[in-house]
Structure formats: C-alpha cells, structure tokens
Amino acid sequence: MKQFKYLSPTTVEEAISYYGQHSETAKFVAGGTDVIVKLKEGWMEPDYLISLKKIEEMGELHKNDATKELSIGATVTHATLEKSLMIQNEYPIIYDAVSNIGSLQVRNVGTIGGNLINAVPSADGAIPLIALDGVALLQGPDGERSADVKNLFIEPYKTILKPGEILKKITIPPQAPHTGSAYTKFGRRAAMELPLIGIGVLLTLADDLETCTKARICLGVAAPTPMRAFDSEKFLVGKKITEETLIEAGNIAADESQVRDSIRGKAWHRKEMIRVYIKRMGLKCISIIKHNS
Amino acid sequence: MTTNISFSLNGDEISYEVKDHWTLLHLLREEMGMIGTKEGCGNGECGACTVIVDKLAINSCLYLAIEVDGKTIETIEGLASTDGILHPLQKSFVENGGIQCGFCSPGMIMSSKALLDENPSANHEEIKHALAGNICRCTGYVQIFESVEAVKNMGGQNE
Numbered sequence: 001m002k003q004f005k006y007l008s009p010t011t012v013e014e015a016i017s018y019y020g021q022h023s024e025t026a027k028f029v030a031g032g033t034d035v036i037v038k039l040k041e042g043w044m045e046p047d048y049l050i051s052l053k054k055i056e057e058m059g060e061l062h063k064n065d066a067t068k069e070l071s072i073g074a075t076v077t078h079a080t081l082e083k084s085l086m087i088q089n090e091y092p093i094i095y096d097a098v099s100n101i102g103s104l105q106v107r108n109v110g111t112i113g114g115n116l117i118n119a120v121p122s123a124d125g126a127i128p129l130i131a132l133d134g135v136a137l138l139q140g141p142d143g144e145r146s147a148d149v150k151n152l153f154i155e156p157y158k159t160i161l162k163p164g165e166i167l168k169k170i171t172i173p174p175q176a177p178h179t180g181s182a183y184t185k186f187g188r189r190a191a192m193e194l195p196l197i198g199i200g201v202l203l204t205l206a207d208d209l210e211t212c213t214k215a216r217i218c219l220g221v222a223a224p225t226p227m228r229a230f231d232s233e234k235f236l237v238g239k240k241i242t243e244e245t246l247i248e249a250g251n252i253a254a255d256e257s258q259v260r261d262s263i264r265g266k267a268w269h270r271k272e273m274i275r276v277y278i279k280r281m282g283l284k285c286i287s288i289i290k291h292n293s
Numbered sequence: 294m295t296t297n298i299s300f301s302l303n304g305d306e307i308s309y310e311v312k313d314h315w316t317l318l319h320l321l322r323e324e325m326g327m328i329g330t331k332e333g334c335g336n337g338e339c340g341a342c343t344v345i346v347d348k349l350a351i352n353s354c355l356y357l358a359i360e361v362d363g364k365t366i367e368t369i370e371g372l373a374s375t376d377g378i379l380h381p382l383q384k385s386f387v388e389n390g391g392i393q394c395g396f397c398s399p400g401m402i403m404s405s406k407a408l409l410d411e412n413p414s415a416n417h418e419e420i421k422h423a424l425a426g427n428i429c430r431c432t433g434y435v436q437i438f439e440s441v442e443a444v445k446n447m448g449g450q451n452e
Contacts, residue, residue, distance in 0.1 A: 005294050006313035006359050036316065036355045037336050049313070053360065079349070103426015104404070106337055108349040109356065191425030192338060 001039050007050045012058070012139050012166060015050055019164040020141060022048045028166060030075045033102065033110040034118050058113070058168055063090075068174035074113025074167045078125070082107060091172070092288060093128040093181035093200055100185050101125065103192055113167045116152060119159045119225070126153070126226040127200035128183050131216040132172045140165030153225035176214065178205040178293060180285030185220075186273045188264075196265040197221050197273050201281035203241060205289055210240045217249065217278060222257035222270065229253035232278070241286055243279065250278035298362035303371025311358045318342045318353035321368060329369040329399050333428070340427035343400035344368045350407035350423075369399035372406070381444045382406055391440030393431035401427045405441045415445055 007026075009015040019026050026048040029035040038044040052058055058075040063086060070091065072081070078098040081087050088095045101107055101115065101124050115125035116136070126149065134149040141164045149170060152159045161167065181202040187193035198220030204213050215236035217229040232253035239245045259270035294313045299306065311320055318335075321327045321344070333341030335354045342353040345367040372380035382402050385391065392398050401424065408415050408423040415423070420441050429437060 001314050001316075003294055003312065003314045006296070006357065032357060032360075033337055033352075033355050036357070039314075040335065051360070099422075102337070103340060103352075104423050105340060105343055105350050105352040105426045106355075109351050192428070 002042070002045045004039075004046050004049050007048055008054050009050065009052075010054050010056070012055055012168060015052060015055065015166060016139065016141055016164055018048070018050050023163065026050050028052055030114040030117075031077060031110040033106050034114060052113075052166065060169075061087075070172040072112055072170045072172070074116075074169055075111045076113075078102075078107035078110055078112065078115070079104065081112065090175075091128070091132065091181070093131055093183045093202060096183035097124045097128045097185070097198075097200070100191075112170070116149065116170075117159055117161065117167055119153050119155075119157050121156050121224055121226070122194045122198065122221045123226060124183075124185055124195065124198055124220065127198050127218045127220050128181070129170055129172070130226055130228060131181060131183075131200040131202040131218045132175070133216075134170045134172050136170050137168045138165050139168050144168075150226070150228060155224050176204045178207070178209060178289050179203070179214075180288035180292075181216075182281040182284040182288070184277050184281060186277060194264065195221055197259070197270045197277070198226075199274060199277040199281055201278060201285055203236070203282060203285040203289070205241065205286075209289065209293060212236045212239055212241050212245075215249075217253050219253065219257055219274065222259050222274065224258070227257070229256045231256050241282065243283070246279040246282035247275070249282065250275035253278055296359050296362075298359060300361045300363065301365040303367060309358075313357070313359050315358040316354055317344065317346075317351075317356045317358045317361055317366075320358040321353060327368060327370055331396055331399055333396070333400075338428070339397075340400045340404060340424075341397055343403045343427065345403055345407050345410075348407065348410060350404045352426075367403070367406070369403060372402065380406075382409070382441070385444045386437070386440045389440040389443055390436040391433060393429075393433050397427060397429045397431075401429065401437055405444075409441070409445055413445060415441075417442065420445075 027046040028050050030052045058073040060073045061076045063070045078101050082099045112125050129149040183200040185195040186197050200218040202216040215233040217232045232249045254271040254274040259267045299308045331341040333339035337352045337355040344353045347364050
C-alpha cells in the first residue's frame with residue numbers, strides 16, 4: 001500500500017481547507033471499508049488521506065421533535081442505524097437495508113455516507129433514502145448546497161460531488177400518517193452478498209387504509225444508478241392496494257427497469273424477482289400500516 | 294508520515310510509533326508479533342482478522358492503525374488468563390468441535406465475544422447474524438454456532 005499522510009480534521013471547514021491545500025493528491029475517507037480496499041489494490045493512490053471520522057456533527061443521528069425531520073450524519077455507521085430503536089420502529093426500510101450490508105464487522109465501521117458516495121449500482125443504503133425522499137446536504141469550497149439523494153448519482157462510481165466537496169448529512173422529511181416502507185436485498189446467499197436486485201417500496205394510504213395516496217418504488221441493480229420506477233408509482237396512486245394492484249405495479253416496474261445480464265445474475269431472473277418482491281414488500285408495507293393504525 | 298499513538302491492548306497501555314498507512318492488522322502481526330489474529334482475504338470478506346475495538350467487532354485488515362489512538366483493543370491473545378486457563382468461549386469451541394484447521398477460529402471467537410459481551414442471551418438467529426462475516430472453509434458452522442450457544446448467558450467473561 002502506498003504511503004500517505006493521515007489528516008484528521010475536526011470540522012467540515014477544516015477538512016475542506018485541507019483539500020484546498022492538497023487538491024487531487026488528497027482523498028476523503030469515512031469508515032474506510034471501501035477506501036482501504038482501493039488503497040490496497042492500488043486503485044487509489046493519495047498522498048494525503050483526510051479522515052472525516054473526528055467531525056462530530058457528521059456522526060450525529062437525530063430526529064427533530066418539532067419538525068419531525070430525521071437527520072443522518074454522513075459518518076453514521078450502518079450498525080448505529082441498525083441498532084437504533086427509532087430507526088427500527090419509524091423507518092423500517094432503512095433498518096431492512098442497512099442490517100444486511102456486508103458483515104457486522106463492516107457495518108460497525110462503514111458509513112451511510114460512504115455507501116452513497118461509493119455510488120455502486122447495488123448500494124443498499126441508497127434505496128431507502130430515495131424512497132423516503134431524502135435530501136443530501138453537501139459542503140465544499142464554494143459553500144453549501146443540497147440535492148435529492150436520487151440525483152446524487154450520475155453513473156456507476158460517479159456522483160455529482162465536485163472536487164473538495166463533502167456529503168455532510170442526509171435529511172428525511174416527516175412522513176405522512178399511514179405510511180409503511182420495506183426493503184429487501186435479493187441475492188443467492190443470505191450473508192456477505194451484493195444484491196442481485198434490491199427492492200424498496202414505500203406506501204402511504206388514505207384514512208380508509210386502502211387507497212394509496214403516495215407510492216415510492218425504488219430499485220437497486222436495475223439500472224446504472226439506483227432508480228425510481230415512476231410509472232409503477234403513478235399506477236398505484238389513487239388505487240386501492242390489493243395483491244392484484246401490487247402484482248400489476250411489479251409488472252410495470254419490471255418493464256421500466258434496465259436490468260441486464262451480469263456475472264451475478266441474468267436480466268430475466270432480475271425482472272421476475274422485481275415482480276415477486278414488489279408484491280411482497282408492498283404487502284409488508286400494508287401490514288406495517290395496519291399494525292401502527 | 295509516522296504518528297505516535299496510545300491505546301489499550303488486552304488491558305496493557307501501549308504507546309507506539311505507527312506509519313500512517315499501516316492497517317491495525319499489520320501493526321498487530323508484523324510489527325508487534327501478535328500473530329494470533331489471522332490475515333485471510335485482506336479485503337474485509339472473510340473475518341479472519343476480526344478484533345474488538347471499543348467493544349465493536351471490526352476487520353483489522355480494513356482499519357488503519359492510526360485510528361486506534363485512544364481506543365481499547367481486544368485480540369485473541371487477551372482471552373486466556375495468564376496462567377493458561379482458557380476463556381469459556383475458547384473452551385467451548387474446543388469441546389464442541391468448533392475448531393478444525395483453526396484459521397478462522399480467532400476471528401470467530403472475537404466476533405462471538407463481542408456479541409455475547411453486548412447481548413449475553415443472544416438467540417440462534419442473532420448468533421448467525423453476528424457471525425455472518427466470518428467464513429469457515431472446513432464447513433464447521435453448525436458446531437461453531439453450538440459452541441457459542443453453549444457459553445451464552447455466561448456473559449462471555451472469564452469465570
């Protein structure tokens with residue numbers, strides 16, 4: 001592994017200023033579970049590694065009691081999210097996704113922000129945040145800006161972040177009453193596996209607990225970047241949610257997806273699993289809504 | 294590109310001059326000669342290098358040594374008491390056939406210890422979830438889970 005100088009700023013401003021001094025010779029690192037592999041393989045050869053771990057505000061997870069907005073600092077680890085009772089109870093789709101990323105050893109160190117910035121098509125962490133209409137707050141040499149999590153990704157391994165820019169946190173707007181959400185990673189084995197396909201569903205029902213007022217159908221590994229199946233979502237809104245409507249939503253989403261053959265699985269298999277799991281995750285949403293009502 | 298760090302290692306206070314790019318695994322094995330912790334894949338896939346840092350099981354191959362400054366590290370060497378009495382987990386792995394070639398064992402045992410320290414009554418599913426990142430190639434998972442089940446409720450502590 002190439003030698004580098006490790007820098008450990010305690011504020012976002014300090015981190016950005018370090019990048020300003022060293023520009024392309026510096027790389028940011030959070031948990032390091034992806035970055036250290038890249039360093040070992042020689043895919044990344046920085047002279048300076050700027051760690052974001054000591055920046056306190058980036059490690060905070062809290063829900064604002066007044067606004068009901070959830071704020072997830074970019075260096076919050078997967079395990080912190082997995083173990084949070086608030087996440088388990090109120091944002092089950094986040095729990096579903098982060099509790100099966102890598103291994104416990106990886107989740108104890110790897111961060112939600114790193115999972116997003118790595119920008120792999122299979123990023124489990126991205127799907128729930130997109131389904132929850134998450135907003136990413138970025139800060140760089142030119143100041144702060146925000147972007148929908150959905151729009152962070154340009155292509156595999158490429159995000160909209162400019163050189164020197166840092167993903168600080170993700171905010172999740174308050175959820176409407178009667179909302180349920182669920183995610184599943186479908187793979188060939190239960191552990192230490194990247195998904196063949198990732199399926200996230202969020203449904204909001206009207207007071208009758210039948211009519212859909214909002215739907216989010218989000219897919220991982222179904223396109224070069226995490227995607228929303230907009231046609232499928234539009235189909236569901238205004239309909240009574242039944243097994244039949246969910247099957248149709250699955251069919252529409254399978255058609256919308258851009259799945260392809262890869263070393264891990266075939267396109268037709270992925271499409272079939274989109275159909276199967278949109279129905280299953282939809283039914284899980286309904287059972288969560290009914291349980292909470 | 295060296296930095297002086299201090300940490301607790303199996304109860305001993307250590308001060309060490311580390312190179313910034315060293316992994317914790319490199320520090321333990323190649324610099325300090327503590328070869329109980331194993332290197333398998335070197336990429337965070339196999340869990341052979343698992344140690345406990347501030348009560349969390351981590352892959353020491355993906356963790357920079359410089360980041361343990363001020364932290365508490367537990368490795369397999371710290372489990373048996375100085376007079377050679379095995380830790381209950383070690384004893385159980387031996388008695389229940391949780392060990393064959395032994396290469397995955399330090400990682401398996403450290404993952405198990407982190408789990409039982411946090412959740413002494415972990416159920417079968419919780420044990421499987423916690424050990425999912427530890428790969429055994431002698432196909433001994435059933436015996437390994439049995440080894441952990443046999444010591445749960447004992448708090449993972451030395452008697």
